[in-house]
Amino acid sequence: MSQNGYNPDPHRHPGLHVIALLEASKAMLALLAATGLEILGPQPLRDGVNALIRRFSLDPDHGTLPSLLNAISPDAVHLAAAAMIGYGLLHLVEAWGLWKAxxxxxxxxxxxxxxxxxxxxxxxxxxxxxxxxxxxxxxxxxxxxxxxxxxxxxx
The missing domain is CATH 1.10.287 (Helix Hairpins)
Structure with missing residues (x-):
């Protein structure tokens, strides 16, 4: 323990450990989602957007969802997966740092x-x-x- 009463021992920081576990969970979900995007490709996303358009009786030619549908391509999926990997790795590093206080x-x-x-x-x-x-x-x-x-x- 230091002179000022603050103990840098990571085992003395249960709050940091809980947050580290939360961050690690977010990281794993992001990495899992990125893997799923790469494995499944754009078609399941396109099917989901089409289902939303039908479900809410939206104009299939105008609006946000049809624009999104047009933007879903293999390149867009790779870019989204790369962003999720970056997000996941950032939170994984943060989780490690919090665990180590x-x-x-x-x-x-x-x-x-x-x-x-x-x-x-x-x-x-x-x-x-x-x-x-x-x-x-x-x-x-x-x-x-x-x-x-x-x-x-x-x-």
Whole structure:
């Protein structure tokens, strides 16, 4: 334990471990989704968008979904999979850093969780419900725990 009472031992940070597991889960889901995109290709996405167009009786020639349908190509799928791999690897590195109680990981986690907050609030405005509120609450808790960790490190 240091003179200021802050113990950098990662086993003393159960909050960081919980957040590390959350980040690792997000990383694994992103990597799994990227793998699925590469294996399945664009056709399942095209089928899903077509099903949405039929389900909501949308104009198949105009609007956002038909535009999205036209944008789904093998190249777009490769680009989306690459972006998901980058996202997954970033969160995997963050999870490792949080598990090891690294200050840079707390900074990274605090920043990335804070970026989601305006989108979480927008989701509550557009789709109020327990799911939207739960996501906001989780992100606020993550920001609080990581900011608290950073404050403790400064003392």
């Amino acid at each position: 690294k200050a840079w990981a707390s900074w990274l986690g605090c920043l990335t969780a804070s970026i989601y907050l305006p989108f979480d609030i927008y989701a509550i405005v557009r789709h109020p419900g327990w799911a939207s509120w739960t996501v906001l609450a989780i992100n606020l808790i993550v920001v609080y725990v990581l900011a608290r960790d950073l404050r403790k490190r400064r003392r």
